[in-house]
Amino acid sequence: MGAHHPECPQRLGAINDRLIASGLEAYLEFHDAPLATDAQILRAHSADYLAELRAAVPEHGIHHLDPDTAIGPRTLDAALRAAGAGVLAADLVVSGRADNAFCAVRPPGHHACRSRAMGFCLFNNIAIAALHALDAHGLERVAVVDFDVHHGNGTEDILGEDARVIMASTFQHPFYPYSGDRDAPEHWVNVPVRAGLRGEDLREIVTTRWLPALRSFAPQMIFVSAGFDAHLEDDMASCALVEADYAWVTAQLRALECAGGRIVSMLEGGYALSALGRSAVEHARALADL
Template sequence: MTLLIYDDIFLRHDTGHGHPENARRLENTVSHLRQSNQWKQFRIEKPRAASIEEVELIHPQAYIETVKKFADTGGGWLDADTVVSAASYDAALHAAGAPLTAIDLIMTGEEENAFCLIRPPGHHATPSRGMGFCLFNNAAIAAQYLRSKYRLERVLVVDWDVHHGNGTQDAFYQDPAVFYCSLHRYPFYPGSGRKEETGQGKGKGYTLNIPLSADTQSKKYLELFANAMDTCTASFLPEFILISAGFDTYEKDPIGGLNLTTEDFGTLTEIVMKAADKYCHGRIVSCLEGGYHLSALPLCIESHLKALLRR
């Protein structure tokens, strides 16, 4: 059975009126999954909060304290895009803890894969800075947790958000134990993700960026994604796969868009699952990143989840 990690605490991260990364993203998704009877097909678990020590696997204490102080004093803007409200620090700790909750259940053999329906998202958060709607880098913390607690030596992070995950890349750019693979629109926010960015030092060759023009069509995207998965898994032999699942590659997303249909996210998931079955016993944890079309996001996520359920 597929794990679905969710808690209403994520709705309390208040980004204010008109912000695209808002609680309705999750409210609409939960409502749709319940009305379509999908909800009952998952093992629903509430996340634990990540400990400060676990967040420190990626972020220095000074930055963590900055986020906490913003929340404790009523909130504010970390940058032009990124909001902290009074409840955001607690929500962010639980968002970071969601994949850790899933990992523990998967690594003990209870379940095979999981989707974390969480916010705030994470892949733009660098070790020392929140940006792009992101406070703590949930997928990066999960990758380091797999290494520190379970002693895994090869973790693959696959990122299909329309925006390049600069924070995840920064965290592991010199690290050969975490392979970061991203397909994204370019040139586009945040400005990183050129194909020449392949890692540094011991991490050289462990970053794969596939920048795509805005007119890239679905068929081409899926072909490039399948080839990328073949390339990085065959050489890297991952022991666990994490997905930064951004659904702003959907064709009508208001702040992204790369011409994918709702059904394409099922196909992307099947490609990852084929690799996971071959190399790492099917072990996948997927974390919600972007996706801002409020009526289509639930359908994109539903397609992703149906594939994880193998249905």
């Protein structure tokens, strides 16, 4: 993305370093992500958009798709692997070869719309993974849960008219991308929050809003857009969550009987490197029930 851009390679390094320091890596199984196929991408994105992205890849340097989102010579390969990670994770979890999965990927995905890149995102990784579970594995109902500090407008654009999907989310509002507070599908649970969101606020939202809706919809699998930029230390926004809050909400999702603990989580935001590493590891720890 260029020098000094918050969506930087060091984000994944921070997570990996914290996994090693915590000792958690010894209890996890690691997989290298494959490249997503065109057919998998095209479940969520238009053919014209995929062609436009390929045409935009520069031979050298960086080409900006919008003021926030850039692409370099190898960016498209990275984005295809990020999407492929969610596809592989869905395969592993649906087949029972893994109880659940956390995909430490970049670029993130939840702002990527059907025909538009934005907000650091090229492909909507979580939508691609969810649609793969539905279309390739024959699941009838899935949930997307998004606790990134920004609204997952791309996920809503792609999945909003799919009756097989429910979305439960919180996001700071008014804030980028200035959406999510209106026109969502009736059974979705988008909860805009003011700056200053704290753990007790999140717990009330999850307990009184998310969980009743999720139980009523009874998803067979849950896909998590795991953004950690609502953390107290992250100056990308103005919220005040801490690692324990992410662990708590993860445990609540894991305990939902309808999904049987089948969760695929994919990294979205989180730009304060130490807070990102700590939060992602506590999220993974809760997924692993350790």
